[in-house]
Amino acid sequence: MLAALRAAQCRRAQCSLQRFATSRRHLHPSVSLRHGNVTRPSPGTGIKIHFRDAKGDLVKTVEANEGDDLLSIAHEYDIDLEGACEGSVACSTCHVILPPEYYDLLPEPDDDENDMLDMAFGLTDTSRLGCQVKLTRELDGMTATLPAATRNMFVDGKKPTHH
Numbered sequence: 001m002l003a004a005l006r007a008a009q010c011r012r013a014q015c016s017l018q019r020f021a022t023s024r025r026h027l028h029p030s031v032s033l034r035h036g037n038v039t040r041p042s043p044g045t046g047i048k049i050h051f052r053d054a055k056g057d058l059v060k061t062v063e064a065n066e067g068d069d070l071l072s073i074a075h076e077y078d079i080d081l082e083g084a085c086e087g088s089v090a091c092s093t094c095h096v097i098l099p100p101e102y103y104d105l106l107p108e109p110d111d112d113e114n115d116m117l118d119m120a121f122g123l124t125d126t127s128r129l130g131c132q133v134k135l136t137r138e139l140d141g142m143t144a145t146l147p148a149a150t151r152n153m154f155v156d157g158k159k160p161t162h163h
């Protein structure tokens with residue numbers, strides 16, 4: 001009796017798993033807003049980030065989701081932030097300068113990031129690598145300033161292609 005009950009439970013569990021696996025095949029992620037590695041939030045719902053050039057002129061204000069990094073966002077919105085090593089912390093071409101009040105909200109850069117920042121053109125006290133800055137809601141309204149130039153130490157000045 002107990003064995004029969006267990007067998008029935010196993011069959012139900014297996015059946016549920018099969019249904020789940022089958023239904024997953026029919027799920028489609030929303031691709032309409034997808035352009036690169038990140039998904040654009042619906043207008044008015046995302047974390048607002050202002051990108052400015054070295055002169056302080058606004059390049060673009062964009063919206064992003066929690067967990068997105070500044071480099072991916074810049075690429076998503078065609079902002080000229082290079083990112084030669086594509087986020088592997090082997091260059092400094094994704095260098096951005098942040099306002100002190102937002103810089104202080106971020107976790108400290110690790111040693112690898114600091115090593116690359118040391119090679120960044122126009123390093124400041126509030127410089128970060130854009131690929132290492134992950135967005136949180138408290139960063140809403142932050143400005144990321146693009147430096148006047150970048151120094152590409154990564155494989156012969158390789159430029160990444162957008163995905």
Ligand code: FES
Binds near residue numbers: 071085086089
């Ligand atoms: S893209 Fe190279 S360190 Fe960020």
